[in-house]
Amino acid sequence: MKVCIIGSGLSALTLAKALVNQNIFVDILPLNKNYIPNKSRTIGISKSNLDYFNNEIINIKKIIWKLKKIQIYSDNLMNEKLLNFENNDQLFSIVKNSQIYEILNKSLLSNKFYRKIKFTKKIKNLESYNLIVNTDYKSFFTKKFFSKKIVKVYDSLAYTTILDHKNISNNIAIQIFTKRGPLAFLPISKNKTSIVYSIYKSKNNKKKLDLEKLIHHYNLKYKIKKIHKVESFQLRSFNLRSYYYENILAFGDLLHTIHPLAGQGFNMTIRDVKVLINIIKQKINLGLPLDISVNKEFEKKIRHKNYIFSNSIDFIQEFFNFERKINNSILSKSVQVIGKNTSIKNFIINIADNGINY
Numbered sequence: 001m002k003v004c005i006i007g008s009g010l011s012a013l014t015l016a017k018a019l020v021n022q023n024i025f026v027d028i029l030p031l032n033k034n035y036i037p038n039k040s041r042t043i044g045i046s047k048s049n050l051d052y053f054n055n056e057i058i059n060i061k062k063i064i065w066k067l068k069k070i071q072i073y074s075d076n077l078m079n080e081k082l083l084n085f086e087n088n089d090q091l092f093s094i095v096k097n098s099q100i101y102e103i104l105n106k107s108l109l110s111n112k113f114y115r116k117i118k119f120t121k122k123i124k125n126l127e128s129y130n131l132i133v134n135t136d137y138k139s140f141f142t143k144k145f146f147s148k149k150i151v152k153v154y155d156s157l158a159y160t161t162i163l164d165h166k167n168i169s170n171n172i173a174i175q176i177f178t179k180r181g182p183l184a185f186l187p188i189s190k191n192k193t194s195i196v197y198s199i200y201k202s203k204n205n206k207k208k209l210d211l212e213k214l215i216h217h218y219n220l221k222y223k224i225k226k227i228h229k230v231e232s233f234q235l236r237s238f239n240l241r242s243y244y245y246e247n248i249l250a251f252g253d254l255l256h257t258i259h260p261l262a263g264q265g266f267n268m269t270i271r272d273v274k275v276l277i278n279i280i281k282q283k284i285n286l287g288l289p290l291d292i293s294v295n296k297e298f299e300k301k302i303r304h305k306n307y308i309f310s311n312s313i314d315f316i317q318e319f320f321n322f323e324r325k326i327n328n329s330i331l332s333k334s335v336q337v338i339g340k341n342t343s344i345k346n347f348i349i350n351i352a353d354n355g356i357n358y
């Protein structure tokens with residue numbers, strides 16, 4: 001069994017590692033051989049996804065930072081928590097994208113089932129692969145087979161950076177729905193906290209954005225020593241209409257991209273890996289070939305769930321965007337009331353942890 005993965009981002013390496021763990025040969029075709037993830041980017045991984053990652057993909061226990069609480073605030077109701085999620089062990093874990101990437105890359109490079117192949121304009125022998133998995137927007141396959149999607153371009157940019165601060169017991173993440181957009185403080189160690197600030201572009205406000213000033217304004221607890229270089233990304237969300245073409249499957253953010261406010265994009269991909277690997281395992285156990293039927297089954301099992309999940313993240317974004325526009329705390333107050341109901345809170349925690357009944 002042989003799989004070719006096009007692209008070499010986090011999704012590509014995660015899937016590659018899950019496949020070589022099943023003794024499946026994987027050739028990776030990086031379109032940009034010098035790509036390494038940005039050092040200011042972090043990823044929040046849910047508890048059940050982390051367990052799956054550690055047990056079935058690769059052990060990342062050493063590089064994660066555990067969060068026990070997530071607190072949600074709104075500018076319209078500052079000083080009062082909208083929601084408070086907690087778990088004495090761990091609710092979510094934060095890790096640097098570049099560190100997961102390095103661990104996966106190092107382990108794959110020494111694996112006999114894994115090969116990194118050079119990209120040449122005429123890639124030969126693609127017929128020799130049972131499956132081809134495309135994770136890169138710039139690949140030939142994307143333009144040809146995966147251009148039909150349901151897209152939403154947010155009128156926002158995400159800004160990310162890392163804060164260096166004095167040591168504190170740092171295991172509470174804070175998300176504030178500010179007038180300019182959602183701002184998250186995501187602890188990654190006792191003295192470092194990552195920032196993700198999605199800011200709506202304002203037509204009226206032509207002044208240069210002073211991110212440092214905004215961070216200081218909303219910072220509730222850190223004695224900040226340094227704010228690292230700020231990176232920015234255009235935000236959009238989309239879902240591909242069709243997940244595959246024959247034995248070519250789209251994967252990762254190419255399949256579904258969502259707003260980062262709930263920290264769920266890569267979590268969706270980990271759930272996809274779980275589903276795909278289970279289908280592949282079943283085929284192998286039954287002595288069946290890996291072919292287009294894997295893609296068909298994968299799409300059937302997960303596309304509708306991914307679509308509903310993406311839309312619920314979009315709904316949260318629209319909800320707080322609406323509240324911001326009407327400049328009234330009525331919506332926040334209703335969230336506060338609903339959030340006091342333990343069953344509803346547990347329901348939200350379960351969806352954030354496991355997705356929609358995966």
Ligand SMILES: Cc1cc2nc3c(=O)[nH]c(=O)nc-3n(C[C@H](O)[C@H](O)[C@H](O)COP(=O)(O)OP(=O)(O)OC[C@H]3O[C@@H](n4cnc5c(N)ncnc54)[C@H](O)[C@@H]3O)c2cc1C
Pocket residue numbers: 006007008009010011012030031032035042043044045135136137158159160196233251252253254260262263264265266267268269
């Ligand atoms: C601000 C922000 C915060 C996020 N936080 C979370 C979170 O907390 N939890 C979570 O689950 N998800 C989060 N996500 C989503 C998560 O980062 C993505 O789902 C994940 O990184 C996608 O990996 P990928 O390999 O599918 O795509 P990509 O990383 O886009 O890679 C796809 C392909 O593009 C290439 N590529 C990518 N960037 C470049 C570049 N700059 N130059 C050249 N080639 C490039 C790669 O080599 C690869 O071949 C966040 C996203 C953003 C924007």
